Each structure stands twice: as C-alpha cells, then as structure tokens.
Amino acid sequence: xxxxxxxxxxxxxxxxERTTMTAAWRQLPVLILLILAxxxxxxxxxxxxxxxxxxxxxxxxxxxxxxVLQESVDQTTQTLVSIAPxxxxxxxxxxxxxxxxxxxxxxxxxxxxxxxVWTGSQNKQPSITGYWRKDGAEVQDSRVTVNLKEQQYNLTxxxxxASEENLGNYTCVFGNEFEMYFIxxxxxxxxxxxxxxxxxxxxxxxxxxxxxxxxxxxxxWTWYKFNGTDREEISAATDPHRYLTINDGWKTxxxxxxxxxxxxxxxxxxxxxxxxxxxxxxxxxxxxxxEPLKPFISILIEVIILVAAILIYExxxxxxxxxxxxxxxxxxxxxxxxxxxxxxEKSSSVRQRKA
Amino acid sequence: MSYTxxxxxxxxxxxxxxxxxxxxxxGWMVVFGAHISIGFAYSTPKALSIFFKEIQExxxxxxxxIAWISSIMLAVMYAGGPVSSMLVSRFGSRPVVMMGGLMCxxxxxxxxxxxxxxxxxxxxxxxxxxxxxxxxxxxxTIISKYFLAKRPLANGLAMAGSPVFLCFLAPVNQFLLGHYxxxxxxxxxxxxxxxxxxAGALMRPVAQPCxxxxxxxxxxxxxxxxxxxSGSCMKNVKTFVDLSFFKDQGFxxxxxxxxxxxxxxxxxxxxxxxxxxxxxxxxxxxxxxxSIMGFVDMFVRPGTGLIxxxxxxxxxxxxxxxxxxxxxxxxxxxxxxxxxxxLLVAYAVFFGVGFGMVFALIFECLMDLMGSQRFPSAxxxxxxxxxxxxxLGPPAAGFLVDIFGDYKYLFFMCGGVITTGGLFxxxxxxxxxxxxxxxxxxxxxxxxQNTTENQEQVSSSEAQMELMDPEAKETNTAQLDPEDRxxxx
Numbered sequence: 001x002x003x004x005x006x007x008x009x010x011x012x013x014x015x016x017e018r019t020t021m022t023a024a025w026r027q028l029p030v031l032i033l034l035i036l037a038x039x040x041x042x043x044x045x046x047x048x049x050x051x052x053x054x055x056x057x058x059x060x061x062x063x064x065x066x067x068v069l070q071e072s073v074d075q076t077t078q079t080l081v082s083i084a085p086x087x088x089x090x091x092x093x094x095x096x097x098x099x100x101x102x103x104x105x106x107x108x109x110x111x112x113x114x115x116x117v118w119t120g121s122q123n124k125q126p127s128i129t130g131y132w133r134k135d136g137a138e139v140q141d142s143r144v145t146v147n148l149k150e151q152q153y154n155l156t157x158x159x160x161x162a163s164e165e166n167l168g169n170y171t172c173v174f175g176n177e178f179e180m181y182f183i184x185x186x187x188x189x190x191x192x193x194x195x196x197x198x199x200x201x202x203x204x205x206x207x208x209x210x211x212x213x214x215x216x217x218x219x220x221w222t223w224y225k226f227n228g229t230d231r232e233e234i235s236a237a238t239d240p241h242r243y244l245t246i247n248d249g250w251k252t253x254x255x256x257x258x259x260x261x262x263x264x265x266x267x268x269x270x271x272x273x274x275x276x277x278x279x280x281x282x283x284x285x286x287x288x289x290x291e292p293l294k295p296f297i298s299i300l301i302e303v304i305i306l307v308a309a310i311l312i313y314e315x316x317x318x319x320x321x322x323x324x325x326x327x328x329x330x331x332x333x334x335x336x337x338x339x340x341x342x343x344x345e346k347s348s349s350v351r352q353r354k355a
Numbered sequence: 356m357s358y359t360x361x362x363x364x365x366x367x368x369x370x371x372x373x374x375x376x377x378x379x380x381x382g383w384m385v386v387f388g389a390h391i392s393i394g395f396a397y398s399t400p401k402a403l404s405i406f407f408k409e410i411q412e413x414x415x416x417x418x419x420x421i422a423w424i425s426s427i428m429l430a431v432m433y434a435g436g437p438v439s440s441m442l443v444s445r446f447g448s449r450p451v452v453m454m455g456g457l458m459c460x461x462x463x464x465x466x467x468x469x470x471x472x473x474x475x476x477x478x479x480x481x482x483x484x485x486x487x488x489x490x491x492x493x494x495x496t497i498i499s500k501y502f503l504a505k506r507p508l509a510n511g512l513a514m515a516g517s518p519v520f521l522c523f524l525a526p527v528n529q530f531l532l533g534h535y536x537x538x539x540x541x542x543x544x545x546x547x548x549x550x551x552x553x554a555g556a557l558m559r560p561v562a563q564p565c566x567x568x569x570x571x572x573x574x575x576x577x578x579x580x581x582x583x584x585s586g587s588c589m590k591n592v593k594t595f596v597d598l599s600f601f602k603d604q605g606f607x608x609x610x611x612x613x614x615x616x617x618x619x620x621x622x623x624x625x626x627x628x629x630x631x632x633x634x635x636x637x638x639x640x641x642x643x644x645x646s647i648m649g650f651v652d653m654f655v656r657p658g659t660g661l662i663x664x665x666x667x668x669x670x671x672x673x674x675x676x677x678x679x680x681x682x683x684x685x686x687x688x689x690x691x692x693x694x695x696x697x698l699l700v701a702y703a704v705f706f707g708v709g710f711g712m713v714f715a716l717i718f719e720c721l722m723d724l725m726g727s728q729r730f731p732s733a734x735x736x737x738x739x740x741x742x743x744x745x746x747l748g749p750p751a752a753g754f755l756v757d758i759f760g761d762y763k764y765l766f767f768m769c770g771g772v773i774t775t776g777g778l779f780x781x782x783x784x785x786x787x788x789x790x791x792x793x794x795x796x797x798x799x800x801x802x803x804q805n806t807t808e809n810q811e812q813v814s815s816s817e818a819q820m821e822l823m824d825p826e827a828k829e830t831n832t833a834q835l836d837p838e839d840r841x842x843x844x
Contacts (some may be wrong), residue, residue: 036489142592195532195533196533197536198532198533198534198535198536198539199536200536200538200539206412206413208412287535287536287539291534291535291539292535292538292539292540292542292543293542295543295546296464296542296545296546299543299546299547299549299550300546300549303546303552303553305597306550306553306556307453307552307553308557310553310556310557311556334779
C-alpha cells in the first residue's frame with residue numbers, strides 16, 4: 001500500500017530568480033550608501049526568554065536585498081533570501097499582472113528593496129499614484145507618482161527589515177486599481193500536523209518539529225506550552241525529570257516522560273533565526289486506557305450476543321425438527337420447505353426422499 | 356438449470372460421502388458469513404498500513420521494518436493453507452473460523468500493548484496471520500459445500516468482502532487513529548475482528564464431523580493406492596500434503612497461471628499512487644485512484660459471479676478466467692500511455708474491473724476443477740505455493756523501478772506476466788479439455804449413469820475426474836452415485 005500521509009510542504013519551491021540588470025543598477029546608489037553605513041555584527045544565537053518578541057539581533061541591517069514581484073512567476077513562489085557574510089549583490093524579482101503575492105523568507109536583518117511592476121489597465125494613464133501598505137496600514141511618505149514608462153508602471157521602495165516587527169505583509173497599490181503584495185517572514189515550517197498525537201497516561205511521548213531541509217538551518221529551537229494565555233517555556237532546565245529536548249539541526253524533539261492528562265494541549269515549537277522565530281504547534285492528547293476500552297467492551301458484548309443468538313436459534317430449530325421427526329410423520333407442507341431451509345443435517349437428508 | 360438432488364436413491368445414512376449442496380436458504384447466510392470472514396482476511400493487512408506512520412514514530416523503527424508487519428501477515432495467511440485445510444476437514448468450517456476470529460482478536464489486542472517491533476511481528480504478523488488463514492480457507496471451503504448451481508455467484512459475493520471491507524476499514528482506521536492513537540485503534544480493531552466469530556457461528560456444519568468409523572472424506576477414496584473405504588483420521592494428515600494433486604494436469608495448469616497472476620497482481624497496486632505522483636498528480640488525488648479501483652472492484656466481483664453463473668458461461672468458466680487475466684494484463688501494459696489524470700482514472704476503473712473479475716473467479720475455478728471434496732486440500736496447497744510470488748512480486752517490481760528509474764517497466768513486467776499467464780491458461784485449457792473430451796468419449800460406454808444433463812453442464816471437469824480416478828464420482832454435478840461407489844469401492 002502506498003505510504004500514507006506523507007506530509008509535504010505544499011508550497012514547493014519553484015524558485016526563479018530573474019535578475020534584471022536595470023533594476024540592479026538602479027539600486028546601486030542606495031546600496032553604496034548603505035554599505036558605507038556603520039555595521040554591527042549579527043549575532044545572538046540564543047533567545048533571551050525575557051523579551052517578548054522572540055527575536056533578537058543586530059539593529060542595523062548590513063546588506064540590501066531587492067525583491068520585485070513579477071507577473072509570470074507563480075503565486076506561491078517562495079523566495080528565499082539568504083545571506084552571505086559580505087553581501088554585495090542584489091537580487092530582484094519582478095511581479096506583474098493580476099493580484100499576486102510572493103512569500104519572501106528572510107534570515108537576517110536586511111534592507112529589502114521591493115519593486116512592483118504593472119502593465120496597466122485598458123486605459124493607460126500617463127501617471128498614477130502609487131503607495132505602500134504594511135499590514136493594512138499605509139506606510140508614511142510612500143505616496144509617489146508613478147509614470148508610465150515602456151508600457152508599465154514601476155513602484156519601488158526600500159524597506160529596512162531589522163527585527164520581527166518589520167516583518168509582515170507589504171502591499172504596493174497602484175491608484176485604486178491594482179495591488180500586489182509580499183509576505184515577509186522567517187522560513188516557515190511546512191508540515192503542520194493537523195491531527196493530535198494521542199498518548200496514554202504514564203507513557204513517554206516524543207513531539208517532533210521539522211523544518212524543511214531545503215530551507216536554512218535554524219539557529220536553535222525553543223518549545224513552549226500555553227497555560228491559558230501565558231506562554232511558558234519548556235526546557236530540560238525547567239524540569240529535567242520530565243522534559244528532554246533534542247535539537248538536531250532541522251529537527252527538534254521534545255520528550256515528555258510520564259505523561260498525565262494535564263499534559264494535554266498545544267505545544268509550540270519555534271525555529272529561531274536571526275530575524276525572527278517561526279512557530280508551529282503540535283497537539284498532544286493524553287487519554288487513559290479506559291477510553292478505547294469502552295468501545296472494545298461494547299463490541300465484545302455484541303459479538304457474544306450474536307454468537308449466542310445464532311447458536312441458540314440453531315439449537316432450537318434442530319430440536320423442533322427432531323420433535324417433528326419423532327412425532328407423527330411430517331405433514332406434507334413441512335416436507336417441502338425443509339428441503340430448502342435445513343442445513344442439510346443428517347436427519348433432513350433422510351427426509352429428502354422423493355417418492 | 357435444475358439440479359435435482361438425489362434422484363436415484365436416498366443415501367445410506369452411514370455413508371453420506373458428501374453434502375448435497377443447498378444452493379440457497381441458509382446458504383445465503385453462510386455467504387454473508389464468508390463475506391465478513393474473507394473481507395477481514397484480505398483487507399486487514401492493507402488497512403493496517405494506515406497505522407504504520409504512527410507506530411514508526413512511536414517505536415522509532417524504519418519504514419521497511421514496519422512494512423514487514425503486513426508482509427509477514429500476508430505470508431503466514433497464505434502459507435498456513437495446508438494446516439488450515441487439515442483442520443477444516445477434521446473439524447468442519449465453523450470451529451475453524453471461530454478459532455480464527457478469536458486469534459485475530461487476540462493478536463490485535465496483545466499488539467496494542469507492544470513496545471517493540473519484534474513483538475508486533477509476532478502478534479500481528481504471526482498470530483494474526485494464522486487467524487486470517489483459518490478464516491480464509493474455511494470460508495472458501497464452506498461455500499463449496501453449500502453451493503453448486505449458484506456457486507459462482509456465491510463466490511463472487513463472498514470475495515466481494517475484500518473491497519467492501521477495505522473501503523470500510525480505511526476511513527474507520529483513520530478515525531480511530533485520530534481519537535485513540537495506534538494502541539487504542541489496534542484494541543478496537545481487535546474487537547471488530549472478533550466479529551469473524553459471528554461469521555463462523557453462521558457457518559452451520561453440513562457434513563458430519565470425522566468419526567473413526569465413517570471418517571471418510573473422500574480424499575481417502577481418491578488415493579490411487581487406497582481401496583479401503585475408511586481409514587483413521589491420522590491418514591488424513593498425509594492426504595493434505597498430498598502430492599498426488601500434482602499429477603492432475605488441470606491443477607498444474609491452474610497453478611502455473613495463478614502463480615503468474617499473483618506475481619504481477621499486487622505490484623501495480625503498491626506503486627500506482629507513486630506513479631501518479633511522479634507524473635505530477637497531487638498526493639490526495641493519487642490516493643483517490645486506489646479508492647476508485649476498490650470501489651469498482653466491489654461491484655465487479657458479484658457481477659462477475661452472476662455472469663459466470665449463467666448457462667452460457669458456466670461450462671466455460673475457465674475460459675472466462677483466462678479472459679479476465681488477459682484483460683487485466685493488457686491494461687497494465689497500456690498504463691504507461693496514461694499520462695494525464697483522467698486517463699489514470701480510466702486505468703484505475705479498468706484495473707478494478709479486471710482485478711475484480713479475476714478474484715471473483717480465482718477460487719471458483721479451483722472449485723470447478725477440484726470439486727468440493729478435494730477443494731479444501733487443493734486450496735491449501737495453492738495458497739502456500741502462491742505465497743512465493745506474492746511476496747516476491749512487489750519487491751521485484753520495486754527493484755525494476757530502482758534500476759531503470761522509470762515506472763513503465765514495472766507495468767510492462769506485470770502486464771506481460773499476467774497476460775502471458777492468461778494466454779497460457781487459455782491455450783492449455785483448450786488443449787486439456789480436448790484431450791479429456793476424447794478420453795471421456797472412450798469411457799462413455801462404462802458410465803451409463805451419466806446423463807446428458809451432466810455432460811451439458813460440467814462435462815469437462817467431470818470427464819477429468821473420471822479420467823483421473825474412475826472409482827470416485829465427483830459430486831461436482833451434485834449427482835451422487837453412492838451405488839457406484841459401493842460397487843467400485
């Protein structure tokens with residue numbers, strides 16, 4: 001039988017980077033400016049548990065990336081912007097056409113140049129107003145007049161993505177007519193297990209979170225359990241007798257020993273990157289042995305009742321037949337149906353005399 | 356067609372050498388019981404694979420280690436055939452099926468407490484496999500005892516249990532897995548398998564149990580060196596590993612064709628969704644293909660039974676069987692041409708049709724060849740021999756895929772083997788029946804009891820029996836000739 005439920009990352013990466021030299025040259029002055037800016041090293045592999053946003057890191061981005069949405073690229077394309085230590089190149093992606101979006105995954109703080117290209121509607125006006133929105137709210141000072149150049153409108157802006165709060169949904173809007181958006185975030189874990197892991201009281205349970213190996217390796221992993229609205233971190237440190245975390249690159253395992261029903265609930269695992277932590281959750285359900293035992297016992301009773309009923313029915317019929325065989329010779333109407341009804345027992349075979 | 360039972364004279368009570376098939380009445384309840392029993396037998400190894408991923412995570416085993424559970428279960432189910440035949444002949448079907456159901460239930464329940472892979476191999480694989488083996492063998496035997504005129508239909512209905520239960524068990528297993536985890540699910544599945552005991556209870560015995568005086572399952576009579584009419588029950592043991600079957604040409608032909616079919620039959624099922632995915636089909640749609648196949652199978656099996664029961668086809672049932680095999684094989688050969696999803700769906704439908712046809716007839720043809728007296732031991736022998744192609748087929752196909760990196764060679768191999776098997780059956784049956792017909796015409800003078808009705812209906816198999824062993828009158832035609840037996844026996 002085929003392997004069931006091989007969960008895959010639905011957003012398969014069909015990366016197509018199209019560098020357009022023109023876009024790159026346009027970014028050059030900006031690039032030079034930024035590279036000359038003082039840089040602070042990107043660091044901090046561990047998350048400070050006391051800060052709210054789980055991320056850390058360098059406040060000054062040290063490189064620039066440029067992403068341009070292009071029509072011909074698929075909606076679900078993910079673009080991974082990974083960082084080399086001394087970034088000097090720019091990447092641009094052009095998106096044009098119908099409302100589409102692009103997922104951009106970032107690892108480190110970066111200056112990102114986002115460009116939207118639109119070929120325009122039926123009546124191409126010589127210039128329209130374009131602006132940017134972040135997470136629904138208009139970005140300040142982003143309104144510009146976009147001129148129709150070579151049959152297309154081009155809207156570009158450089159965003160400084162320094163920390164988690166800079167991540168989100170960036171939409172470029174052309175007048176009232178057209179929108180495209182970028183979703184900036186840390187690499188997401190594709191395989192989200194929709195069904196709970198079921199375990200029994202007293203058992204040892206292993207909860208696993210995996211990051212797609214095609215994506216960059218997380219710096220580390222963290223585990224949380226929600227207590228009502230509060231988030232409580234779990235680690236071997238907090239309760240070494242019960243929890244054991246094994247972080248192994250793209251995979252993390254949380255081993256919970258001696259589970260009890262109170263351990264049921266959602267466990268959140270976070271893949272920590274420089275820019276942010278991407279979270280996903282696993283549900284654990286702990287039940288006692290009684291739960292499956294109840295349906296089992298009911299089925300068992302049903303089986304016993306049916307078997308007994310069938311055997312008793314058969315016994316009573318054979319007794320009836322014996323009584324008839326011993327009694328006065330069977331009435332004619334009994335002989336006929338019995339040739340069909342009986343199970344061919346010995347006594348009945350004798351009866352099948354056809355005179 | 357009318358089979359009048361027992362036209363000549365009533366059988367002597369002490370010498371009921373065989374049951375008079377009922378062809379109806381309680382027989383349909385028996386078919387229902389066999390349906391359940393066979394359903395569990397064939398669908399459980401496949402339906403268990405739904406739990407494998409969870410078990411794998413829990414016990415920390417690799418996928419191939421887990422997959423062995425199903426393989427061991429299937430292997431034991433088929434390999435235990437002769438033992439099961441022996442028990443059925445000794446005790447009748449009912450105790451054996453009830454025992455089988457009990458073993459299955461116990462196996463699942465104990466497996467639910469397991470914590471190592473080897474433990475699961477033992478519980479599910481071996482004990483569960485034995486239980487299913489008893490179920491399968493005994494159910495088939497009792498059908499042959501209860502039906503003759505409507506036997507193909509009864510067989511078709513009973514064998515339909517396999518796709519029906521698979522369709523039923525797959526979503527149920529999913530549901531259980533989500534609510535109770537794999538341990539609870541195995542526990543409840545064990546409970547469900549206890550329903551085989553209910554199926555067994557329905558299988559009211561037909562022949563009397565073996566008692567020393569008249570312990571004469573006619574296998575005894577069949578032994579060419581045995582002229583005694585009765586023997587001890589210990590002698591029966593020998594007859595079930597009876598190699599005299601191999602002297603029977605019809606049996607050999609059937610066996611070869613069957614082995615070829617089984618070798619190529621299961622690999623396409625295993626690899627169909629992988630093939631679809633490799634063509635770019637989405638995962639769920641690929642899994643859906645197998646459901647389509649199973650769904651079609653569900654209706655084709657009784658349908659084929661009905662067709663095979665008709666007056667035209669019944670005497671030529673072996674040809675229908677070979678046609679079904681060729682049909683199946685041809686579609687496998689055509690599969691590499693199916694590159695779009697619609698074409699794959701069409702392939703799945705035809706695959707289901709072919710598969711259902713073959714499986715509806717596979718045991719019916721053996722019953723037709725062997726007759727209801729020799730069938731129990733024959734089926735045991737057939738299943739243990741079929742064990743090998745069944746276990747070798749999918750890995751061989753997978754090996755081909757690994758070497759060539761292309762699924763089409765798998766389909767070519769499977770289609771080729773099955774089609775060759777079908778053609779072989781067809782040709783050899785034509786040859787064999789011609790030979791037997793000529794021989795039986797020569798024997799005709801001696802056989803003054805044979806009516807034209809017999810010749811019409813099952814002339815070929817009867818002639819074959821007569822040729823093999825003039826002592827034994829096969830009850831294939833539902834015409835007992837105890838007189839004859841007493842004369843020659």
